[in-house]
Amino acid sequence: MLCNRVGDLNALALSERVADSYLPPAESPAEATATAAQPTAYAGAYWNAQTFAYLRFVARGDSLALASDDAPQPLHAVGDGVFQADDSTTRYTFHGVDAGMTVDAKDDDSDVLRLERIPADQLPVSNLADFAGTYYSAELGVSWTLAARDGKLHRTQWLFPTAILTPVFADTFTGALSEAGFALRFTRNSAGNVVGFAVATSMVHPLQFRRCPPKPRLDGGPIALGCESEVRIDR
Numbered sequence: 001m002l003c004n005r006v007g008d009l010n011a012l013a014l015s016e017r018v019a020d021s022y023l024p025p026a027e028s029p030a031e032a033t034a035t036a037a038q039p040t041a042y043a044g045a046y047w048n049a050q051t052f053a054y055l056r057f058v059a060r061g062d063s064l065a066l067a068s069d070d071a072p073q074p075l076h077a078v079g080d081g082v083f084q085a086d087d088s089t090t091r092y093t094f095h096g097v098d099a100g101m102t103v104d105a106k107d108d109d110s111d112v113l114r115l116e117r118i119p120a121d122q123l124p125v126s127n128l129a130d131f132a133g134t135y136y137s138a139e140l141g142v143s144w145t146l147a148a149r150d151g152k153l154h155r156t157q158w159l160f161p162t163a164i165l166t167p168v169f170a171d172t173f174t175g176a177l178s179e180a181g182f183a184l185r186f187t188r189n190s191a192g193n194v195v196g197f198a199v200a201t202s203m204v205h206p207l208q209f210r211r212c213p214p215k216p217r218l219d220g221g222p223i224a225l226g227c228e229s230e231v232r233i234d235r
Helices: 011-022 037-042
Strands: 044-047 054-060 063-066 073-079 082-084 091-095 102-106 113-117 133-137 142-149 152-156 163-169 172-176 181-188 194-200 207-211
Touching: 037 054, 037 063, 044 163, 054 102, 073 091, 133 194
Parallel strands: none
Antiparallel strands: 044 054, 044 113, 054 063, 063 073, 073 082, 082 091, 091 102, 102 113, 133 142, 133 207, 142 152, 152 163, 163 172, 172 181, 181 194, 194 207
């Protein structure tokens, strides 16, 4: 099946429906009736520390939904603790209880990705001024400048419009590029000072950026141009 439309149309899910119309149904878990308590139990934020994968589930009345930058994506129960959207082949299987809960995300073309529930005491975000500065990736030859304004953390990159980062839990934010969303987690030294961050997308494993020391201007004021000899034009 080929498709030249992206966004709200899932070619893989459509092809699965075509197969369902012609092939005998496979053995599948019985449909489960979601109770009012189930969405409350599963709702929350989940994180994978190796890949920086981040998912947030919200309760919507007596059902569960996957939060996104657009409208939440409704999910329906397809088994005990197993949920799926109508237009997706990805299944979310929850294990455990309370703070020890995990969720496995699995679609037809990927391995299982397990995410752990973020404890409620990690959700508050530190002082945004701690994160302000310029950060540089030697691997990419790119610098990002972060600024705290109006209670929000703003990201600036050459040739890109300024964007706002969304806090998800302590020292961790999400944001969007033209290609995809990303997760960003700051790193600190033994004194607790922010010294860099790692950033990842669903297709890119965490890349390291290190904080640049401010460089003096001719008038004596500080200006961060890059990290010592690594300064170059962003590309």
